[in-house]
Amino acid sequence: MKACPKTKIKFVGVPANDLVTKLTAMAIAGNVPDMYASDAVNTVKMAALNIPLELRAALGQDYIDGFAKENVGEMTIGGKIYSAPWFSIPTAILYRTDLFAKAGVKPPKSFEEFITVCKALTKDTDGDGKIDQYGWAMVGTDNGSGQGRFNTIARNMGAVDVGKDSSGKWVTQIDSPGWKAALKLYKDAVDVGCVPPGQFQTGYPEASVQIGKGQAAMMITGPHTIGVALTANPAAKGKLAGAPIPAAAGVSATTSLNQSGYAIARKSKHRAAAIAYMKFLLNKENQLRINDVTYRIPSRLDAQADPQVNSEMSLGFVKAGEGKVFSNPQIPWYNSIAILASPAYQAAIKGDKTIDQIAKEQAEKARKIIADNG
Known part of the structure; x- marks a missing residue:
């Protein structure tokens, strides 16, 4: 907001385990926020409801190429990217x-x-x-x-x-x-x-x-x-x-990436501001700030390459995420099975x-x- 003084961001806090339920209810009610947190399962649900904006065109291919391929692949449905990976927590x-x-x-x-x-x-x-x-x-x-x-x-x-x-x-x-x-x-x-x-x-x-x-x-x-x-x-x-x-x-x-990212609502009236905020969150400095506090693995290749992430404590998890990755089936009803x-x-x-x-x-x-x- 300091960089964009005309933009004010209202945050809606939701516990991670309640995120899918909350967003689904908001989608049905027609009041999805301009931007929302989205994991791999939720991305499928929201795409089925035609809620998210396709991000390859919105962010540009050069920007998309800056993500770890495993991360962006899990957020891709039918060749379309509906969520920008933020971090992963490989098991x-x-x-x-x-x-x-x-x-x-x-x-x-x-x-x-x-x-x-x-x-x-x-x-x-x-x-x-x-x-x-x-x-x-x-x-x-x-x-x-x-x-x-x-x-x-x-x-x-x-x-x-x-x-x-x-x-x-x-x-x-x-x-x-x-x-x-x-x-x-x-x-x-x-x-x-x-x-x-x-x-x-x-x-x-x-x-x-x-x-x-x-x-x-x-x-x-x-x-x-x-x-x-x-x-x-x-x-x-x-x-x-x-x-x-x-x-x-x-x-x-x-392993499972267990990643989280951000999606932009297709009908957002503040698309340019949402894209700017998404790129702000995902810049190297902010990715390393989050890693420093939470040890989550950044999704961007420039942050992954930083010595802070390739430390003894995190390296085993970075390597786990580079191995064979299981992604939950891209079906809206998967959570009914998982539970x-x-x-x-x-x-x-x-x-x-x-x-x-x-x-x-x-x-x-x-x-x-x-x-x-x-």
């Missing part, structure tokens, strides 16, 4: 290098090793007879933070919640061995005691604090957790790093039903959603 293992060194272990390269490493990192560090350091800060809440992490693990077990088969039909693998193996991983980790108590109330914020304070040694998450962890305990700086998530035998390891994960892993941990029963029930729900929409 990997965030771990405490100091606690790993003390335990004499390295980041796990298989899921069998994952439980073994978790157990080795679960300790009574002060000798009072009570465990005060756990191996895995598990996000077990019934929300998008928990669902996204579980689905990433399931994909590395070889199972996607929804995808296309060889004939091009939408199918689910929720009742496949890979998805069941992911449920078993959650149950086993809790059963052997290497997860802090209160799993169902441990969301992203709580798990991040556990990592920062050394109450847990590793977490399935993105680089943004580094910022939260250091806020909880500045002394952890220099003691955090990232490593790839393991993959089951015969499965290619993959089936959290009641499943919570039920597996409780143990009132077998994993086979849980997987069968959730797969039946997924197939009905596919039949109704696909």
Whole structure:
């Protein structure tokens, strides 16, 4: 606003987990703001409603070429770019290098090793007879933070919640061995005691604090957790790093970018101001400011190349985002499938039903959603 004195920006704050619901309601009511935050799933929904402006023409091809190709590719539908990537938070293992060194272990390269490493990192560090350091800060809440992490693990077990088969039909693998193996991983980790108590109330914020304070040694998450962890305990700086998530035998390891960006409403009456603001947010200086505070990985190549981003703490996540990337299916109803994960892993941990029963029930729900929409 200082650079553009005739422009005033009104911000509407919305929790990340509520963003899609809020924007969808605003779109239906016909009062979408000039510019809005947009992730990969929301981009599909908004495009289906004909809400966003196509950005390749608006920003210019030279500007588009300044994005990391993985980022801009995920925001592209049918060759058209509907959201400008801002940052990504590729999912990997965030771990405490100091606690790993003390335990004499390295980041796990298989899921069998994952439980073994978790157990080795679960300790009574002060000798009072009570465990005060756990191996895995598990996000077990019934929300998008928990669902996204579980689905990433399931994909590395070889199972996607929804995808296309060889004939091009939408199918689910929720009742496949890979998805069941992911449920078993959650149950086993809790059963052997290497997860802090209160799993169902441990969301992203709580798990991040556990990592920062050394109450847990590793977490399935993105680089943004580094910022939260250091806020909880500045002394952890220099003691955090990232490593790839393991993959089951015969499965290619993959990650999700979990990126956020900005879209401009096609009917915006302030298009020029919105474009100027978008480019302001995405300039190198501001991308590095955000990275410095939150450790999210910038979407622009010039910022990614800066030594600040290629640091020891962030480098593992940068490399994860350069590998095999899984993008959620570009279907407006994907979230209806994704949310089936959290009641499943919570039920597996409780143990009132077998994993086979849980997987069968959730797969039946997924197939009905596919039949109704696909």
